Amino acid sequence: MTTTADRLPHALDAPEVAERLDGRRPAVFLDYDGVLTPIVPRPEDAIMSDDMRAVVRALAQRCPVCVVSGRDRAVVSELMGVDDLIVAGSHGFDIYDPARGPIVHEASQGWEGLVAEVTERVRAAADDIPGTLVEPKHASVALHDRHVADADRPRVAALVEAVLAEHPGELRVTPGKFVHEIQPKIDWNKGKAVEHLLEVLDLDDSGVVPIYLGDDVTDEDAFRALVARADAGRPAGVGILVIDPEDAPSRDTSATAVLATVDEVGRFLDGLAR
Secondary structure, eight states: OOEEGGGSOBTTSOHHHHHHHTTSEEEEEEOSBTTTBOOOSSGGGOOOOHHHHHHHHHHHTTSOEEEEOSSOHHHHHHHHTOOSSEEEEGGGTEEEETTTEEOOOTTSSSOHHHHHHHHHHHHHHHTTSTTOEEEEOSSOEEEEOTTSOGGGHHHHHHHHHHHHHHSTTTEEEEEETTEEEEEEOOSOOHHHHHHHHHHHTTOOSTTEEEEEEEOSGGGHHHHHHHHHGGGGTSOOOEEEEESOTTTOTTOEEOOSEEEOSHHHHHHHHHHHHO
């Protein structure tokens, strides 16, 4: 079931959130960019603040906390400045638990050669398009075009289409904010990563309510996965879309509630920790 962002209740005072948590333990899953840190022009500048870091650490002492990001796992761990959380990088392709080591799953291997080949292809072609930034990742390659002139954006789109045509049926593009992420065409996403983590961490029971905070289109897979839990007779999770409804009132979403800013995310997480 979907709605629009302007129709969602605010998570800081939504009865729906309180009711689902009543008598149950939360398991918290967090996107990084736009949730734990504001979106910034240069991806490498998205460093989590000291205040947010303190809130996340305090929450992790009281309930399971996992970060699920489209970024490369090693990069997001470094930007967070927190090394004792489970991190699912590359949209859940690459999951690591400091206590257990790598968490394997059906999509965690077998694509390495394809990703390496595509990364080099994109890097070479993007050299001719001013303003592009190529970000190699563990299980994908991201082509950023935030600083590309409008006149050159069709060239970026053409490059992406050409790469897909060269590998028919093997690749897909995950859209984002000023980024085209090219990855293996495998039935895996942030929602499947969350479900896998709930199972592996023994959190898939009636006493646990998963909460997922995300701002991007790719986070909708996780929101849908939490809604679908109710169809399987399990407690439905809580999906929280981090977006200012005034900026995107018609944004379709499967989330349960909304938070408008990263500061509000901090207040919400701090409330959970307390």
